[in-house]
Amino acid sequence: MYLKHAAIIGGTGYGALELIRLLQNHPEVTIKKIISHSQEGEYLENTYPHLASFLEGPMETFEAESLVNDVDIIFFATPPGVSKNYIPQLAGTSVQCIDLSGDLRLEKPENYEKWYGKTPAPQEILDEAVYGLSEIYESELKKAKICSNPGCYPTASLLGLMPAITHKLIDNESIIIDGKTGVSGAGRTMSPMTHFSETNENVKPYKIGRHQHIPEIEQYLGKEAGKPVCINMTTHLLPMTRGLLCTMYGKLATQLNTKEAIEIYSEYYEADPFVRIRPEGTFPSTKEVSGSNFCDIGLYADDRTNQLVIVSAIDNLVKGASGQAIQNMNIMNGWQTDKGLKQVPVYP
Amino acid sequence: MYLKHAAIIGGTGYGALELIRLLQNHPEVTIKKIISHSQEGEYLENTYPHLASFLEGPMETFEAESLVNDVDIIFFATPPGVSKNYIPQLAGTSVQCIDLSGDLRLEKPENYEKWYGKTPAPQEILDEAVYGLSEIYESELKKAKICSNPGCYPTASLLGLMPAITHKLIDNESIIIDGKTGVSGAGRTMSPMTHFSETNENVKPYKIGRHQHIPEIEQYLGKEAGKPVCINMTTHLLPMTRGLLCTMYGKLATQLNTKEAIEIYSEYYEADPFVRIRPEGTFPSTKEVSGSNFCDIGLYADDRTNQLVIVSAIDNLVKGASGQAIQNMNIMNGWQTDKGLKQVPVYP
């Protein structure tokens, strides 16, 4: 059977590791190249011995021309500021680009400059890229050649909030997102935030009021609401490796009990195999989606305070990054959305 | 020098362990008796070898008469429903009672019945007990003979919210408390919530909409506000043993920037050695107060969303339980509020 050829750029980061793990089980794709600027010529399994026996050949450097000849799909698992320079080099070819970085997520260049502190991507690339929140933008993704894969917080937040916005369940002015994530979200970079002794047995708020995922969430909520939405998101680092949980609060804009909320959400995501709505009285936890592409959502309509509480849980490295990237690849190629991706979470 | 004699009821729980640890360094008090209903006659160090060489004699059973003769101060580190039966037996004696359980915290008996599902304490005991949020009720505590020690979430929440309520900084209708705690808050009871394999590498919401600390927080916020306050508190279990962090959100009721908020809080807690307000741009984490009686508070006035974000961190077993109990003992006996308690947090 003919397998499509994939390349992964940014070979030594956690995003790439997870792409390698998940693509290993994909029946339509084979990994052809792993690109690493910093470790060209080296074998990835020397840095990551868990990959021993899975990969062949050393890592390579990025060359647009040879990539175009050799591969069909390129995943950019790169730090901010890289893919925006590489993707334009692939313009006019048939290669599909899936960008896991934030370079193509903000439609307005001035927002990228403000929140990322870098020069934005060329406008035509920004215009062409389709935002890869798979469940919401599936029809656009079917025709996409460049996919801008969502951030981890936006994935969990938007999947949790979209039905409430669409059905006008909550007051858009009142949305608060309390985000909690494991340390792997910070990647392999070394810092006091990722130092074991500083982070273990600890919970710490970070980037309060200045997280670069805030404008991304507001942009897509605003699109759905039909007018600007302004949210407060406060993020916390937890002593765990994987997992991201958003607890979201919104003032109810309508009379609604928990049972009704669950019905609305269940219907909204009826056709989506990776979104699971929890039965009344139960809520998701991150371990229950660990290693998998699921986003689990729990709901509580609090009649004492007139608030809707929405809890969504994902594995930040899977549904929050590499898993959703593969889901988007599936959609872009006309394959079933969960092809090669329907694994049982690793529990406990 | 004459040392006051203390007894600890509920000898085998974590509250008692922490009282033993902290009283060991107290210059005015000695532990005379450790009472355990379930393990009378046994040596506590057999269950907890870390106590080897610190304790003499086996645990005893509760007898009001002999306690009255032998001790000056009794700490109740008991599960709900115990102290409300014992404390009345000590009425009319000179013994000071400090109750770490929730039995005496809710002024209205119907609230106790609703949230705890048990018969409330006698009204006269409820009336006599003084709520032991040390920094706020110090003058009442000076004259108290029965102290009702606050819960862990109420301690962190109320210390974080009181200045905002007093100074009318936020809209009382809008308060959201996102609580995060380590597993030791659940005590030594065995359950899936305290099972290592289920809780490690996991964050899970629990008791959504029905946490028994909700009415306690509302009662004291309401007192300060002069009218009922209704809050939304959502609690989460984190994969760590100690530590409790509350992230609190309130709509700003006045024009205020972060610098001004910090000034108001700093002044409010000027005389309080255990409340530390963080400089602008920094926020507390639980490890930074671990093993200590501190409550650290960070503030952020978000001009994008017009919200005040308040973050408070405590060690749930110290400031959230046994440490504050000792602080209250200090106040009730006319000793300095931080006597025997001013230890550097254990970091890392």
Add this chain to the structure above:
Amino acid sequence: MYLKHAAIIGGTGYGALELIRLLQNHPEVTIKKIISHSQEGEYLENTYPHLASFLEGPMETFEAESLVNDVDIIFFATPPGVSKNYIPQLAGTSVQCIDLSGDLRLEKPENYEKWYGKTPAPQEILDEAVYGLSEIYESELKKAKICSNPGCYPTASLLGLMPAITHKLIDNESIIIDGKTGVSGAGRTMSPMTHFSETNENVKPYKIGRHQHIPEIEQYLGKEAGKPVCINMTTHLLPMTRGLLCTMYGKLATQLNTKEAIEIYSEYYEADPFVRIRPEGTFPSTKEVSGSNFCDIGLYADDRTNQLVIVSAIDNLVKGASGQAIQNMNIMNGWQTDKGLKQVPVYP
């Protein structure tokens, strides 16, 4: 395509969870029944929400007759003392039994009585069962109808020691095994050993001198050596969920350097896809095999002390239990040994 039908007995334990997770990706088998004595009629996903959308129908009770009609393969993921009563009921049928418990591992009934404290299985069942250390007993397993799946420590220890015994590299009298495991090895049973607050940030030795895996290891080392072998194994509980590492020490019986030891081991396991020998100077860690069926082995010949140090790492729930059970199923059915099992470890 015709799929073989499997049943899992002991549906609510971690062994069963892992069988469900791994069989989900197996191309030749489908799970037909999940049997739970204690939870008959209940849905497993109510206890384990991570399984939502994967299972159909409630759990059933054990009935030999209907099982024989409906399934081809039965996995016993049961506590000690259960399978020894059930397996005889299946005698004379064509059903394949794979027993993950210790009931059939010790050849001498008196050893089972001594180390497990229970009545042993019938002698004819003990005689018929083939020990499922896949790499070592592959040829016997090809003809087996009853497989006794190894314990977690025996798997890691025996794979680490067998080449040294076969090639007489070490003095058999001198073997010391220092075992280290995560908490999931204790299953879902609640005890102080599995209580988060007691186990987190802690390492504790347990069952010193009386671990029931000791006679199992000695039995198979003795078979290989051709005479009784007596080992010292000391086991430790670590603050992690999954993973088992054995550090083994033996006095060198021959002149040997590290490079030579690695060559001997590499050759010994040349045909075995799940045993990976580490290059000189590197050693395995448990995270590098997490979620996978690999056993990684590192070697060091210490010329200062004349000791061979062997380090082997497995995921106790996969290669140490359910993964190896599936590997044995593959062998017993003539399928490729790694069919449905060759997943990349989940890292980080």
Add this chain to the structure above:
Amino acid sequence: MYLKHAAIIGGTGYGALELIRLLQNHPEVTIKKIISHSQEGEYLENTYPHLASFLEGPMETFEAESLVNDVDIIFFATPPGVSKNYIPQLAGTSVQCIDLSGDLRLEKPENYEKWYGKTPAPQEILDEAVYGLSEIYESELKKAKICSNPGCYPTASLLGLMPAITHKLIDNESIIIDGKTGVSGAGRTMSPMTHFSETNENVKPYKIGRHQHIPEIEQYLGKEAGKPVCINMTTHLLPMTRGLLCTMYGKLATQLNTKEAIEIYSEYYEADPFVRIRPEGTFPSTKEVSGSNFCDIGLYADDRTNQLVIVSAIDNLVKGASGQAIQNMNIMNGWQTDKGLKQVPVYP
């Protein structure tokens, strides 16, 4: 009351933090200066907010002359290669030096060169320094002016092995030390070893055959044995912050049961408040000594294999570093050995 003045060199490391925490409760000493080469002029609480309200003034740079005038005791909590240059500058003064680094531990300069890869300290300093294993060398320490504080593994190993060597219980040729430690032992340096995502849920062997604590242990065992002793020590990194456990194995050189071993050890350490011998059938765990200066020891004489198993547990930052340094200060100044140090371990 006159307090002695102490200076701490190496202000930003974990050793210094723990000295600050423990000295805070010491009745005879006050911290006068904190010296940091890299952060001169900065306030330590900016890096470590948990210290807020405890320290005055910024950190200073090292100047021998002013130190000699201002302080009585200097603690060197510095990386290898620093104190050996500073201590000679203090020769001929009355200042007491306590060196927590490894610079003065190896008597033979060639050993330091081999295991540390640096130029050794001047011979006269090596000759003058007294090894600060408090329980063993108390009489020498009473007269010492320079104390070389032991490493963490040597502390746990030597306290565990000394009675066995002294009483010739085990064959000196057969000693194996399996060491297990938390991440804080690696200090605040950032590396894959201290990266949360790589270390959490993981156990990994490190520095096999080349740990610089090996020659230190051999030197002092050899002194006690009266002839060279050669040990095999294999060290493992565990997913926890604090705690160090050594499991030690030795061939019994005499007929001995567990009860007798415990008696010998109890008598040996009878006068030592910080060594606690566990009752038969129980073993120490690291959490049971966490935050304290205790070394807990458990014993098992295995009559099946004729091995003595010795398990010793310490907090690597306290008894394994800063706590023992203060204990040595007590001894050097004629104070009670446990002055200011007898805290209950922080449990859970």
